[in-house]
Amino acid sequence: MPKALPRGVLVAFEGIDGSGKSTQATLLTDWALSHGLDAVRTREPTNGPWGMKVRESKVSGRLSPDEELQCFLEDRREHVATLIAPALARGAIVIIDRYYYSTAAYQGARGHDPIALIAKNREFAPKPDVVFLMDFDPRLGVDRINSRGGGQDTFESLPALTRSREIFLSLDEPHIVKLDAKKAPDELHASVLFHLLHGPLKDSAKPLRLDEAPEPETLRPR
Ligand code: TYD
Numbered sequence: 001m002p003k004a005l006p007r008g009v010l011v012a013f014e015g016i017d018g019s020g021k022s023t024q025a026t027l028l029t030d031w032a033l034s035h036g037l038d039a040v041r042t043r044e045p046t047n048g049p050w051g052m053k054v055r056e057s058k059v060s061g062r063l064s065p066d067e068e069l070q071c072f073l074e075d076r077r078e079h080v081a082t083l084i085a086p087a088l089a090r091g092a093i094v095i096i097d098r099y100y101y102s103t104a105a106y107q108g109a110r111g112h113d114p115i116a117l118i119a120k121n122r123e124f125a126p127k128p129d130v131v132f133l134m135d136f137d138p139r140l141g142v143d144r145i146n147s148r149g150g151g152q153d154t155f156e157s158l159p160a161l162t163r164s165r166e167i168f169l170s171l172d173e174p175h176i177v178k179l180d181a182k183k184a185p186d187e188l189h190a191s192v193l194f195h196l197l198h199g200p201l202k203d204s205a206k207p208l209r210l211d212e213a214p215e216p217e218t219l220r221p222r
Helices: 021-034 049-060 065-089 100-107 114-122 138-147 158-170 185-197
Strands: 009-014 039-043 093-097 130-135 176-180
Touching: 009 021, 009 065, 009 100, 021 039, 021 093, 021 130, 021 185, 039 065, 049 065, 065 093, 065 100, 065 114, 100 114, 100 158, 130 158, 130 185, 138 158, 176 185
Parallel strands: 009 093, 009 130, 039 093, 130 176
Antiparallel strands: none
8 A cells, every 4th residue: 555645745847858857757756656655657748639639740730829728728637637636635646747837838939928828727737836847958958859869849949949948947936946957867856855855745754754765776777
């Protein structure tokens, strides 16, 4: 039986493409599981019908700004209802790779007002306990994307990523923690744990022995 937290904790990793969000989401999930927590790792866009529609548009040609926004909102609505809200209700730590700050940054870069987009999402999507913003020079992001093979897609042009990064950096909320994504993955992971153990997981750290860390396993090279 995994250990439940006194209340669910929602952690979002955000940043432009190629900034290392997925690596950090994996490291944190491994850490949580190795401490016996009920950890749910997820991502947006999802593999549901709305998420697949935007994914396909990356190859076949981008949707109009309004249509694209609608897809991300519907995808998230479904994601919250079927996975995020139930997991939080049972005391899980939910670790999400992209959330509504990506809507602000990417659909904001296409002309929508980022602050209004966040407000619209908050009507139905729970506010994260902490958002780790992996800040990164988009020129390096584009290099990483190219080195993965498969080429850039229409979301990943340098001017678009530059604008998305500016919007991410302009978001000023106390639960957004900006991290320098150029740093080594283990150093970033240590910062992530520090913020969680001194923030949303503070009261659970002692009773659930979260500070007794089997770190070497978690930090194995990948
Ligand atoms: P995908 O390749 O599925 O994921 P990732 O790049 O994170 O591995 O593509 C997701 C793209 O969708 C990414 O370029 C960011 C974009 N996006 C938005 O434009 N708005 C959103 O609300 C979300 C969640 C993602």
